[in-house]
Amino acid sequence: MKKQIRALIPLVCMALMCSCSQQGNDTDSRMDMFIDKLMGRMTLEQKLGQMNLVTGGDMVTGHVMSNELEQMIRRQEIGGVFNVKGAGKILELQRIAVEETELGIPLLVGADIIHGYETVFPIPLALSCSWDTVAIEKMARISAIEASASGVNWTYSPMVDICRDPRWGRIAEGNGEDPYLGSVLGPAYVRGYQGKDMSGKDEIMACVKHFALYGAVEGGRDYNTVDMSRQRMFNEYFPPYEAAIRSGAASVMNSFNLVDGIPAAANKWLMVDVLRDRWGFDGLLVTDYDVISEMSTHGYASLPEASVKVLEAGTDMDMVSSGYYSTLKQSLDNKAVTMEIIDKACRRVLEAKYRLGLFEDPYKYCDTASVAGKIYTPEHRRVARDIATETFVLLKNANQTLPLVPKGRIALIGPMADAANNMCGMWSMTCTPSAHESLLAAMTKELQGKAELIYSKGCNIYADSTVENNANGIRPIARGDNELLLRQAMAAASKADVIVAALGESAEMSGESASRADIRLPDVQQKLLRSLAATGKPVVLLLFTGRPLVLTWEDANVDAILNVWFGGSEAAGAICDVVFGRVSPSGKLTTTFPRHAGQIPLYYNHMNTGRPDPDAKVFNRYTSNYIDESNEELYPFGYGLSYATFEYGAVSLDKTTLTAGDSITASVKVTNTGHCRATETVQLYTRDIYASLARPVKELKGFRRITLEPGESREVTFTITPDMLRFYNSQLEYVWEPGEFDLMTGPDSKNLSSVRFELK
Structure with missing residues (x-):
């Protein structure tokens, strides 16, 4: 079947490839000659089409339906698509692009493969707590194998934004607060995704994001503005971007926020002077979702003017807004933009496709016969489970409460105990949650014949159903009556020797558009935990979260706290591995946990003041401190306990x-x-x-x-x-x-x- 399809590739592309392959061994020279000839055949509209990236509609952010998408491809109006899942679907889209258009230019196919495809690994913030570059590269390698088998050739990862404000939901997508650690971990993602040179059929293009400074948004509120000195940019926020780019990342995505009062995508100093000239990045630069059209809301520019400014700032591909495709022809006629700069952007899109090997084999990522043997395999799942155990951080373990001995009666209580669809955490839209195991199911198997497991949900995520619906997003957890749930939980606790409380955030409470002003445990969960602690029985808090939380009361009143973040598709088994002592926890925090939200931003590598507080235990007037709270963190950067000492x-x-x-x-x-x-x-x-x-x-x-x-x-x-x-x-x-x-x-x-x- 594949040979028959490949025989239909338009003669023009085959001829160009053959002529270029005879021009010596220099890859760049062959690529330049090939693209020169191809662009010589292209109309302005076809070039603008290559610079247009649309969403396919299979996932939650999509809105372009299948028939419309196919017609856009036939009209050569797009150069790439994202949010399409399934090798068969992507094969058909590539077939249309290659066989039913004049030039036969294949598509870039992107997806937000942030921490796994079908086999989902811990969220990136959790992965960073492993401090294990080998594990992270292996995670990215497996992600690339699974995604490429499904037709995807471009992932929008790694996110290397430094974040020191845990209110920001997208802290879950990054590597924490430290520029050095971020500079080590970012390249590991790139190596895993891209392999040696993206020539292999299971190597895909990485995309470093969000350039730049997105993790420093004011108030921790998503899409908000950023304002800082350039000296701080270079010393504290830029290093992870530069390291990932210098490691060979083939694409970069710019960010939503303002930088120096200018939307980042239109900031020529940022995109040209720093990214392209200073760091030498010559790859594909793409906007984030609808960034160009949002510039009018910023009060910066209308769509036509914004499109020109973003193009002049070095961005090659427009995600979703269609500003390039719908306005640049008129801007060219009006001499507001030059053909030279359009050609430069189009060329970079074509270069990315060339480097992926799509011109040589447009269907290299569409081998539908091999998909089943590469997706969610037992080996991939084993690796995911092993890596998950490395990410859990033991925050407290009074009287060696953990590991638990599997005997007697153990109560498992909390809304996250039987929430299999939430184990993966945010940005896991390509997985199949119904295939995942809940913590309740895993512990039931673990304790069978050894101990009695008593389960109770205990409470909802939030007391208020509207707030909970906002929080849960695409991963709903069935609600019950809060008072009835509490009574049932206390009845279960009364029968138990030890209580395991599975509490915290639900999966969609972190990630994009998931900022929180109050980063304590939600209200009704606090009430449940206080009631469980009041029994006087040992309480182990299994904390599910995508960000640092304020745990001052919990630290003072709970026997053991194991932060399990969101551990991926194999989280439940991995939690059992650690809770019952087969594996000693080894995770170390990559973000500081504050004692109070009023301390934010709080991070270890701060500057000193001229009047540092000499004693955090008492209030010292005329020093840099608070009247009502210590300067001290609850858990410092790098912190994490073990079952050993x-x-x-x-x-x-x-x-x-x-x-x-x-x-x-x-x-x-x-x-x-x-x-x-x-x-x-x-x-x-x-x-x-x-x-x-x-x-x-x-x-x-x-x-x-x-x-x-x-x-x-x-x-x-x-x-x-x-x-x-x-x-x-x-x-x-x-x-x-x-x-x-x-x-x-x-x-x-x-x-x-x-x-x-x-x-x-």
Whole structure:
């Protein structure tokens, strides 16, 4: 069947490919010649069509129906489509594009494959808490295998926005608050998606987003404005974008927010001066959803003018607004835009297709016969379960409440206990939730023949049904009467030896358009938890969340807290693995958990003030603090407990003076003083004591994940070079400056051993 289809590829594309393949071995030269010849045949309308990206309508954000979409392809009005699921559907769309149009140009087919396709992995914020680049690359590799088997060749991931405001729902999509960690994890996604060079049939195009600064929106409110100094951009927010781009990401998506008062997509300094010129990005740049048409609402420009400004700012493809396709011809006639800049954008779209190998084989991602053997396979599910266990963060474990011994009577109570459709978390629209297991089902199997499991829902997500409907979105959880549910829960708790409370956010309470002003446990869940704690029985809180929450009461009153985030399609089994002790939790926080929402933004690598608070336990007037709350966080960046305990020795240096071209070796001995095999993430921080610009109180500069048997010790070493100590000065020069530095190691950003060295 595939050979018959490929035989129908228009002769024009075949001829162009053959002629270009004879021009030596240089891929770029062959690509340039091929695209030159192709564009020489294209009309203005066909070029604008290549720059037009539409949604197919299969998923929740879509609105273009199938027949309309097919006609648009036949008229050569679009260059790509997203939100279409199914290899058969995509095969037909590609067939129309290749066989029923004059030029036969194949389509880009995109999807929001954020943390898995059918096999869904933990949400990205959870993945970052593994601090495991190998696991994250493996996750992206499996995602690419499954998506490509289903016809998708472009994923809108990774999201590398730095976020320090947990009210913002899209914090769940990123890697947390730290620029160094984000710069390490972003490239792992890119490597996993794109493989060696996107030439393989299971390698797809990554898209770094959202450029730029989207995670710093004011008030944590989605789509809101951003305002910060350029020095802060370069030192604190830009590094993960640059790292992902320099790792070879083939596409970038710009963001919704304003930057310097200009919508990011139209900000020429951002898109041209920084992204293209400074960082050398020559790939495909696409807008986010409907960004161009929204510029009129910003009060910035009408659709025709906005389309020109975005194009001139270097953006090649217009997602959904159709501003390019519907207005640029008139703008060209009016001399508001040049043919040269249109050609440049069209060329980048065609280059992306060429690099994906679509001109050579338009159907490389449409092998419908092989789909079943590559989707949601037992091996993929096993990997997803193993990775999920690495992401859970043990926040509290008084009296070694965890792991639980499977005996006696265990009460499982809470609205997230029997919510299989919520295990995957946000941005999991390509999966099949009906195939997933609930925590109740997994624990029932786990305890069969060992202990009695007593289940009660306990409460709804929110007391108010309207608020809950807003929160649950496409993942509804059946409601009940709150008072009846509470009575049933207390009856179940009265029979139990230990209580496991499955509480927190539902899946769609984080992600896009899911900002929260109050980031405590929802009202009716607080009431339930307080009632369970009042029984005096051990209570284990399994916390489902897509963001840091305020857990001050919970930390003071609950025996154990295991943050399980949203662990993906295999979350339920992975939770059992950790709760019952087959795996020791090893996750470390990549975001600071505040004591109160009024402390936000709260992050570990802050600048000091001229009047720092000398004692957080008491109020000190005329210092930088609050009358009614401590400056201290509840759980610091890098924090996470284990079923084992680890003893850190003092950090030592092989020398205390560092010069250009030289290095220092820092060493710290770590010992597993517990009773089980466990993994620890050893963290390295530095502080620049004096510099031409005030520098943070500490900055992450390295980490090592080590696994130790009980009683085993290991010497962990880090190599310190002058390049690690660079920063952008007031002239945006990337420099290191001589002076003294503190070097710190430890299990998190707060509990550290320190030594000083000098950079000369």
